[in-house]
Amino acid sequence: MKFSDNIADDEWEWYIGQLFSRIIKNVNKTNIKNVVEIAPGFRYKIAYALKEINFNGKLYVIDTNTEVLKYVNEKYKLLLPNVKIICINKEFKNAFNDIPEKIDLLLSNHCIDDMIISEYMQNYYNKNLNSENFRDMLTKAWIELGREPIKINEINNGVFLTFKNFFSNKKINTIIISQYKSNLYFKDKFKEMDEITEQCFNKIKELVIMDNTHINKILDFYPFGDDERYMGKYLLDNTQNAKNWIVGKYKK
Numbered sequence: 001m002k003f004s005d006n007i008a009d010d011e012w013e014w015y016i017g018q019l020f021s022r023i024i025k026n027v028n029k030t031n032i033k034n035v036v037e038i039a040p041g042f043r044y045k046i047a048y049a050l051k052e053i054n055f056n057g058k059l060y061v062i063d064t065n066t067e068v069l070k071y072v073n074e075k076y077k078l079l080l081p082n083v084k085i086i087c088i089n090k091e092f093k094n095a096f097n098d099i100p101e102k103i104d105l106l107l108s109n110h111c112i113d114d115m116i117i118s119e120y121m122q123n124y125y126n127k128n129l130n131s132e133n134f135r136d137m138l139t140k141a142w143i144e145l146g147r148e149p150i151k152i153n154e155i156n157n158g159v160f161l162t163f164k165n166f167f168s169n170k171k172i173n174t175i176i177i178s179q180y181k182s183n184l185y186f187k188d189k190f191k192e193m194d195e196i197t198e199q200c201f202n203k204i205k206e207l208v209i210m211d212n213t214h215i216n217k218i219l220d221f222y223p224f225g226d227d228e229r230y231m232g233k234y235l236l237d238n239t240q241n242a243k244n245w246i247v248g249k250y251k252k
């Protein structure tokens with residue numbers, strides 16, 4: 001493999017993948033042929049989820065970064081040898097025509113924050129995504145954006161409308177999008193990213209018919225058994241709470 005993926009914590013990738021697969025198994029009862037994933041980054045949680053459900057159809061992966069798509073092509077093929085992977089190197093809002101009208105699953109892990117900040121940073125985001133100090137650049141950009149309420153509204157509204165248009169233009173059987181809080185949020189110094197993103201995420205969530213009680217029951221499961229690192233309030237209130245997931249169908 002050409003790309004070094006040692007920055008991804010494999011256990012974490014698998015854990016989030018297990019949450020996705022458990023939701024898929026419990027919510028989507030139809031045969032799954034066409035799946036769309038938005039903005040994987042140099043990660044593979046969704047690949048783990050699809051492996052768990054023995055998926056063998058077509059996977060459309062949308063990401064603006066060409067290096068990410070090269071990575072996806074290599075990494076996902078190892079995990080999903082029987083899946084046809086179609087990479088779409090476009091911004092999500094410009095990729096609608098590259099995706100079939102009927103979609104069985106729309107999946108994305110933690111993409112809303114990236115869609116917001118990439119819109120704010122413009123070319124600077126994509127150009128630097130793979131650079132060593134990208135984390136610092138992101139933090140700086142979020143803090144700057146936090147001081148611009150008009151810009152926040154404009155960008156959040158744009159991202160919201162992209163999802164609304166996508167949901168209304170396509171026939172999607174099940175939408176599953178997660179947006180749990182980052183580690184940074186719990187360290188009290190840096191809240192801009194999660195707070196700005198939460199506003200946008202909650203608006204998108206309103207577009208979907210969702211049974212939070214049912215999803216919380218589904219998320220009440222422990223892929224690592226009684227491993228106490230995965231039993232704390234931090235995770236159960238966060239990654240395993242329906243408030244941080246969008247699961248269901250478009251309301252119309």
Ligand SMILES: C[S@@+](CC[C@H](N)C(=O)[O-])C[C@H]1O[C@@H](n2cnc3c(N)ncnc32)[C@H](O)[C@@H]1O
Nearest residue numbers: 039040041043063064065091092109114115118
């Ligand atoms: C940090 S990754 C996302 C997190 C990842 N899904 C995970 O599971 O951890 C961010 C990715 O979003 C992509 N991205 C950002 N804005 C996008 C947009 N508007 N459309 C498509 N991809 C976008 C970037 O190129 C990058 O690969």
